[in-house]
Amino acid sequence: xxxxxxxxxxxxxxxxxxxxxxxxxxxxxxxxxxxxxxxxxxxxxxxxxxxxxxxxxxxxxxxxxxxxxxxxxxxxxxxxxxxxxxxxxxxxxxxxxxxxxxxxxxxxxxxxxxxxxxxxxxxxxxxxxxxxxxxxxxxxxxxxxxxxxxxxxxxxxxxxxxxxxxxxxxxxxxxxxxxxxxxxxxxxxxxxxxxxxxxxxxxxxxxxxxxxxxxxxxxxxxxxxxxxxxxxxxxxxxxxxxxxxxxxxx
Numbered sequence: 001x002x003x004x005x006x007x008x009x010x011x012x013x014x015x016x017x018x019x020x021x022x023x024x025x026x027x028x029x030x031x032x033x034x035x036x037x038x039x040x041x042x043x044x045x046x047x048x049x050x051x052x053x054x055x056x057x058x059x060x061x062x063x064x065x066x067x068x069x070x071x072x073x074x075x076x077x078x079x080x081x082x083x084x085x086x087x088x089x090x091x092x093x094x095x096x097x098x099x100x101x102x103x104x105x106x107x108x109x110x111x112x113x114x115x116x117x118x119x120x121x122x123x124x125x126x127x128x129x130x131x132x133x134x135x136x137x138x139x140x141x142x143x144x145x146x147x148x149x150x151x152x153x154x155x156x157x158x159x160x161x162x163x164x165x166x167x168x169x170x171x172x173x174x175x176x177x178x179x180x181x182x183x184x185x186x187x188x189x190x191x192x193x194x195x196x197x198x199x200x201x202x203x204x205x206x207x208x209x210x211x212x213x214x215x216x217x218x219x220x221x222x223x224x225x226x227x228x229x230x231x232x233x234x235x236x237x238x239x240x241x242x243x244x245x246x247x248x249x250x
Contacts, residue, residue, distance in 0.1 A: 024094075027145035027175055028107035029155040029206035031188075033100075033123055035140035036204075040133040040194070049196055051133030056126045058201075060099035062106075063120040064088045086119075093210065097121045108208040111151050118154075118209025125202050127161075129194040136191045137161070139204060143173035144183035152176040152211040159188045162200040167192055177214050 042051035057080055064086045065073040075084040075097075083100040093110030097119050104121035108114055129135065141157035158170030169188045194200075 024110050025145070025147040025149075025151040025153060025175075025210065026107065026109040027148075027153040027155045027173070027208050027210070028105065028143075029157045029173075029208050030103055030105045030142040031123075031157050031159075031204050031206050032103060032140045032142070033204065034102050035138070035187075037138040038127075038136070040129070040135045042131060042133050043193065044132040047132060047196070049131035051129070051131035051194075053127050053129045053133075053135065053194075055202070056128070058124040058126055060084055060104070060124070061120075061122045062086045062097040062099060063122075064095040064097055066090075066115045095119045099123060104204060104206045106155075106206040106208045108153065108210045110210060111213060112210060113212040114210045116209070117156075117207050119207065121206045123204040127200050127202055129196065129198045129200075131196050133194050134191060135194050136189065137202060138187050138189045140185070140187050141171060141206075142183060142185050143171065145173065145175045148175040148177060148179070150177055150213055152214050154209050154211065156205075156207040157188065158203075158205050158207075159190060160203040160205075161190055161192055 038053070038055065040051045040053050044051075059076060059078045060083075061074070061076040062084055063074050073086065073088060073095075075086050077084045077099075080101060083098065085098040086096060088095040090110075090112070093108070093112040093114070095108055095114065097106045098104070099121045104123050106119040106121045108119050127135075137159065139159055143155045143157060145153055145155065153175050155173045155175075156170055158168060160168040167190050169190050171184070171186060171188065173182050173184050175182070
């Protein structure tokens, strides 16, 4: 299921995804939360417990801060009926983000350096499992950018289960002069084995960053490295293994 920017702009958060008015480089990442597909397969038919799970939504959050001490650049909601949005115009740069029940969206426009990791949108829910099973989750993403004639940027879409040591899947779109702008659509997938009574968080995140004019002194982080850096920054729970091939448990 492709996620088009125009579908986001029809939401109550339309101001969070206005196309750049001045033709500056623009890059964005979306995850379609309505596309979450979760299932569990029973691995122990003799334990008398049919494998199942419950999913409880927890919160949505945004971060468009350039520095830790910045104010007015974060938003969070623990009310499932309350969407959140940020619209932060700065000199030479425009940062926007939104999170609703349907979509998380992060967008960066301009030629300045956003700092690490850039504009973020996060969605968090808690999963509780009964019985021993193999759990699979999938979510659709959309990455796109334009106008990168002399600038470098990167967008990430990812899902993670649990905390350090657990799996994640993240997709990256890097844009620089001479590289195709995209778009890129696809599906993020995780599969893990779970135990009776296990609780774990499911995180979905979208990130967009600008890395200044080419060439960049510091390389754009690869998806796995970026994910671990996020964990080190205490931004979200993260897994330590890159899941290549969108496939299955260890």
